[in-house]
Amino acid sequence: MDGRRVTSELPLHSVSVTGIVRREDGRILAIKRSDDGRWVPPGGVLELGETPQDGVVREVLEETGVKVEPERLTGVYKNMKLGVVSLAILCRPIGGEPRPTDEASSVAWLLPSEAEAIMPEARAVRVSDALREDGPFIRAHDGSALI
Template identity: 35%
Template sequence: MPIPEFIVALREKVGHAPLWLSGVSVVIRDDDGRVLLTRRADNGQWAVVSGVLEPGEEPSAAAVREAKEETGVDAELIRITSVDVTEPITYPNGDVTQYLDVCFLARWTGGDAHVADDENLEVAWFAPSELPSDMTETSRLRLAKALLDKPEAWFLR
């Protein structure tokens, strides 16, 4: 999916200046315990499914939407696993963004995993013990927190 229209409108006013945005990530597991990752087109690294919330959108709805839009899979959210803030990110076009991210653990419920948008180059299932070495640092952290299987969400204390 291209840059959301509301961000395009903001960028017309602020240029490449830093934007503070709300985002979601979702760690999707299948019945065998594998996790679904995407290879991002913007940096070539593997990552958990993630995306920006549309204005007024609930984080849970955004997580389910992003899973379907990016990978073609249906997912049922189980719980929030972490809430954190990314470091500022500078995209190839010069835009600077920082995200408040709410990460969910989800269970795959259907659909064949495939590249379903232009944001990703590959989509694949990985055993937690066989994760790719070229994975984003934020995804490593989110996966580690999600796979602890603790009932409470992680947040900086």
């Protein structure tokens, strides 16, 4: 052996970003996913060579038509079943209009209480955590519920 690790034997993780977009009136941007019908904050897989801030701007725009400015990291969330680590970033909208996309059958500005009520626990907690000032938080979940 030449000292290099064989990557196929190492566990792999995917890194994603979640945009918690808060309007001046306090409403939160949410999408209804086209693939599973769940309401969630917009986000997706971070591309290689892309910063988390650039990734969240890209993902929110692609999924909703809303341009955002990232403000701060609010949490790190790991899906233990899939090995996905998501960085939640509080953002403010700076342009664009919400519209359905290939990934989002519906886009809405919801009250935080509405967003938390219709989202799976693992996604709703990202909203409530982002609205707190004592984070960022680190949490694990199984895709739906915190563990």
